[in-house]
Amino acid sequence: MTTDRLTELLEESSADVTAPAFAATAWATARRVRRRRQVLASVAAFAAVVAVTVPLRGRGGDDIVPAPPAPSASPSALTPGVDVMPPDPVQRALAPLPADFAVPADAPKLSGHPVQRAVAVVQENDPDSADRSMRPLHVLDTAGQWVRVDVGELVRTHDGGGNEADPLRGTSLSPDGRRVAVPQPEALVVIDLPAAKVHRIPVPGLNEQVMWSGNGIVFVGQGSAGVVRVDWAAGTVTPEPAAMSAWHGGGSAVALSEIAELAGAGAGHKVRVWLPGDAKLLREVPVDFGLVKPFGYGISEWDGPAVPDGAGRVAAAAWGDHAPPDGGPRNYGGVQMLTVVNSTTGTVERLLDLGADRWKSCCRVLDWIDGQTLLAQTEREGLITWNTRTGEITRITAGPFRGTVSVRLP
Amino acid sequence: MRWTGVDSDFAAFVEARQHRLLRSAYLVCGDHHLAEDLLQGALVKLALRWSRVREGDPEAFLRTVMYRDAVSWWRRFRREHLSDMPPERAAGGDDVPNRLVFEAALRRLPPRQRAVLVLRYFDDLTEARTAEILGVTVGTVKSQASAALRKLRELAPELGDMAGKDR
Numbered sequence: 001m002t003t004d005r006l007t008e009l010l011e012e013s014s015a016d017v018t019a020p021a022f023a024a025t026a027w028a029t030a031r032r033v034r035r036r037r038q039v040l041a042s043v044a045a046f047a048a049v050v051a052v053t054v055p056l057r058g059r060g061g062d063d064i065v066p067a068p069p070a071p072s073a074s075p076s077a078l079t080p081g082v083d084v085m086p087p088d089p090v091q092r093a094l095a096p097l098p099a100d101f102a103v104p105a106d107a108p109k110l111s112g113h114p115v116q117r118a119v120a121v122v123q124e125n126d127p128d129s130a131d132r133s134m135r136p137l138h139v140l141d142t143a144g145q146w147v148r149v150d151v152g153e154l155v156r157t158h159d160g161g162g163n164e165a166d167p168l169r170g171t172s173l174s175p176d177g178r179r180v181a182v183p184q185p186e187a188l189v190v191i192d193l194p195a196a197k198v199h200r201i202p203v204p205g206l207n208e209q210v211m212w213s214g215n216g217i218v219f220v221g222q223g224s225a226g227v228v229r230v231d232w233a234a235g236t237v238t239p240e241p242a243a244m245s246a247w248h249g250g251g252s253a254v255a256l257s258e259i260a261e262l263a264g265a266g267a268g269h270k271v272r273v274w275l276p277g278d279a280k281l282l283r284e285v286p287v288d289f290g291l292v293k294p295f296g297y298g299i300s301e302w303d304g305p306a307v308p309d310g311a312g313r314v315a316a317a318a319w320g321d322h323a324p325p326d327g328g329p330r331n332y333g334g335v336q337m338l339t340v341v342n343s344t345t346g347t348v349e350r351l352l353d354l355g356a357d358r359w360k361s362c363c364r365v366l367d368w369i370d371g372q373t374l375l376a377q378t379e380r381e382g383l384i385t386w387n388t389r390t391g392e393i394t395r396i397t398a399g400p401f402r403g404t405v406s407v408r409l410p
Numbered sequence: 411m412r413w414t415g416v417d418s419d420f421a422a423f424v425e426a427r428q429h430r431l432l433r434s435a436y437l438v439c440g441d442h443h444l445a446e447d448l449l450q451g452a453l454v455k456l457a458l459r460w461s462r463v464r465e466g467d468p469e470a471f472l473r474t475v476m477y478r479d480a481v482s483w484w485r486r487f488r489r490e491h492l493s494d495m496p497p498e499r500a501a502g503g504d505d506v507p508n509r510l511v512f513e514a515a516l517r518r519l520p521p522r523q524r525a526v527l528v529l530r531y532f533d534d535l536t537e538a539r540t541a542e543i544l545g546v547t548v549g550t551v552k553s554q555a556s557a558a559l560r561k562l563r564e565l566a567p568e569l570g571d572m573a574g575k576d577r
Contacts, residue, residue, distance in 0.1 A: 006527070006531050010437055012512075022424055023421040023424035023428075025450065026456070026457045027457050028415075029450075029457070030458045033458060034458065321459075323462070332463065356545055357545050358546075
């Protein structure tokens with residue numbers, strides 16, 4: 001059989017597909033999107049003012065200790081603007097992350113080598129490999145030693161349609177680097193690294209996402225928005241009134257403090273900020289592209305969690321358009337980016353153009369190293385840092401890492 | 411169908427291509443409803459930029475958006491693993507039509523490999539054009555196509571040796 005036969009099979013397999021008429025619906029939807037954008041733009045300034053004056057509301061549960069509001073962003077910490085990924089960034093070590101990021105096959109087992117504090121947890125996954133078996137989790141301690149997690153039985157997560165994913169998430173490692181939260185069908189697994197012990201807490205449903213709130217609470221999400229609150233040490237599971245999404249939120253280092261998410265595609269992007277325990281949004285502001293639009297950038301969609309810097313900003317990967325104002329080559333929908341967004345004003349303060357020659361979802365924000373430097377994973381370079389004040393990009397690893405990484409640098 | 415207010419060039423463009431593009435989307439994602447969502451989403455993006463894109467290459471724009479969305483949906487949320495199993499085969503294996511065996515095998519490929527196969531062998535695009543649409547190098551297209559054909563051969567050996575013979 002030749003590739004001509006392959007073409008025939010592709011033709012046969014799709015022969016029964018019938019197409020409704022799409023044009024009128026697409027045009028009408030686009031018209032609604034344009035109107036909504038105009039409305040959002042006109043209320044943006046008003047919403048930003050309201051956002052900074054909304055007081056913290058009381059929350060329903062007596063067991064919840066109110067968290068302090070996040071401090072507002074320091075205007076000196078970040079310079080607005082656009083940076084472009086250089087073709088060959090300078091490589092510079094970021095201890096204790098190793099330059100090769102290769103997980104050794106003979107790494108000691110966690111059961112015999114408890115880890116007091118991890119800086120990273122990884123799960124290898126090479127989509128091009130013929131070996132489809134699930135790889136174990138490995139943690140990297142503060143001395144740069146890899147340890148294989150051999151406690152607990154993990155399986156892949158899946159949704160109702162049978163679509164599977166390896167269970168480690170970029171948000172799995174706790175802020176103090178001592179626990180790893182792993183979503184599982186009908187359960188949440190928390191791996192206690194210093195104790196080398198696993199806590200398996202029954203959580204009904206096909207759990208797919210996790211995010212930490214401090215070091216004691218894990219919010220667990222399924223296929224859509226909405227989470228349950230798990231106190232892993234107490235083993236309690238309670239409904240969470242705040243309808244936040246563990247797909248878009250990055251959690252918070254301070255227990256029960258604000259969690260921001262970047263939402264919306266096409267029809268109006270928004271920053272949504274939730275306070276755990278409160279069913280009402282703390283604030284919702286339209287995203288303001290005013291600082292990056294003059295450079296010709298527009299965002300189609302954010303991708304992955306919005307990682308907070310603890311000072312009122314979040315960072316997330318995105319993709320979108322670039323139509324240079326000077327008339328250079330235009331690219332619609334194919335430009336991959338990292339962005340920093342002010343969660344109070346909604347302003348996209350800084351943007352890193354990663355280029356158009358990458359897969360969508362190629363890149364993700366991992367953590368803030370300090371008040372101005374982001375650590376991110378890219379499909380081509382591996383781990384990079386982006387200084388959002390100076391625009392400097394450095395390469396941390398010598399090559400790409402195929403798999404999921406969760407990082408919490410001390 | 412109400413055509414009131416729709417740009418006539420846009421309507422004509424979509425009408426001429428929607429069936430073929432929907433079939434492509436179906437082959438890439440394996441689900442009719444998801445395929446319609448993908449195409450509809452891409453068409454809305456095209457409509458939003460129609461005044462700028464119409465003079466260029468709107469079909470390339472549409473394909474780029476659709477294919478990259480198809481691949482990214484899986485990559486963002488499911489990491490490219492599908493648990494669908496091939497259809498049960500009757501004793502002797504002759505009772506299952508080749509088409510069904512092929513579809514089941516196709517669904518078990520990672521989405522990026524499916525996208526490469528569909529672009530190359532259904533849309534009949536060159537390696538360079540396929541690379542452009544997916545935002546990857548020609549080398550990646552070659553390696554993905556090769557891996558996809560090898561995997562298809564493993565999953566559905568009864569379809570014969572389509573991996574080693576190019577046109």
